[in-house]
Amino acid sequence: MLHLRVISPTEQTDALVRVLEQDAGVTHLTVARGIALEPPGDLVQADVAREAGNKVLADVKALGIVHTGGITLEPVTAVLSDAADRAVRAAPGDPSDAVVWEQLLKETHEESSLNATFVAFLTIACLLASIGVATNSPVTIVGAMVVGPEFGPLAALSVALVRRNWRLARRSILALAVAFPVAMVITLGATLVWEQLGWITTEGVIDAHDVDFIYEVGPFSLVVALLAGAAGMLSLVTAKSAALIGVFISVTTVPAAGYAVVAATIGQWHRAFESTGQLAVNLVGIVVAGVIVLELRPRAGDTAGPLGRFKRAIGMRSAVER
Template identity: 80%
Template structure:
């Protein structure tokens, strides 16, 4: 389940309570009048089934509380309550199939930011992958896959395309377009230094057959990218974050970037170009799979149905004798 926390101006609290009461997927509703300080108002809290979250949030946003108060939504680790079980049974669909759009957009928005931390992680991942190529170490390549943060912007781009949030799409594209060249440039400088020191040689890279899979583009490159993208998006929308580790290990986006740099500095342009192709295949495949997963997810009640239900609830709340 999810926990909802709303700060509401006193004059809008009754309408908010009516909206919550109108949805059978909402329970554990509490009210603390005058408890909120900034912004000032009443504090209303409730637990709701994931399947009910989209319509409930649409109802609350329609009241204008995003501007006059505040809305917070987060997961609940453990709930022991017959009322909660009844709310989950009453909500249509299955909790694991429900996409909470506001929550998903907030998570991917944060992960798609071009920040110093994002640049640092991607640069470290590229450096690790170049070392893995130089030392013929598949274990180091796997480490680079896990460290790479590129799935965040790719997932955000998928969400942006489905929801038509072009600002989020632009933010994600900027993160990818800026971060990858930066990380590869730093890796190139480091690789040139290691080559001068004799740590990396052309013969060593050409004989590194344990990591040939990085630049060898084939039909399974796209298949793996599609499967990894689908698994990653499913893990995000179902709040099963443990599956993301498997996704990171499956795709060779960052290792391909590291391999391309090492191959280019050694003059192996054919392998460098193949590695660049591997990067493109993985990026496109992950985004396409993410979009397909979001499109194919079971839909909950539509926005018009939600607004109509809210109007009925408000009408009952304002009727004489209530």
């Protein structure tokens, strides 16, 4: 379930309470009159079945409280209540299938920000990848995959394409288009220094066959990117962080960028171009898979969604319904 917290101007509280009372997916409704100081007003709280979240948020936003008060929505890890079970049963669809779009938009908006922290993480990841390539160390490359923050903007771009949010799309593309070149240029400088120090040799990179998968583009390059993108988006909308970590270590976005830099510094241009191709295939594959997953999830006005209708057709029920 989701916990809804609203600061409502006193003159709008009664209308807000009526809206919440009329939705069967809302329970544990409480009102604290005059308790809010900034902005001034009343505090209204409720627990909302996840699959009813889109409608409830739309109804609350229609009151204009976004401008006159404030709305906070956060996931609830555990609820022990018969009333909550009834609310989940009354809401259409299945909690595990529901996407709360406002929540997803806010999360991806933050993850797609171009800032010093994002660039720093991506730069560190590229540096680790270049070291892994130079030393023929798959373990170091896996570390680079985990550190890389690029899935955030890619997920945001998928959400933006599905929701036709072109501002978020531009924000995501800008983050990737600026951060990757910056990280690769810094990695290029570091690699040249390491070559001058004798830490990296042409033979060392050419003979690093344990990391050939980074630049060798094949059919499974796209397949892995699609599978990873689908798993990543599912983990994002269902808050499965462990699955998201698995996504990070399955695609070669950052390692491909690092390999391209190292290969270019030693004149291995064909490998540099192949690595760049691998990077492009993975980026596009993740975004495409994310869009497909979101298109299959419940949409506004269709709370069951294609997956929900299929499950109903074959007689599947949620744990609460059972």
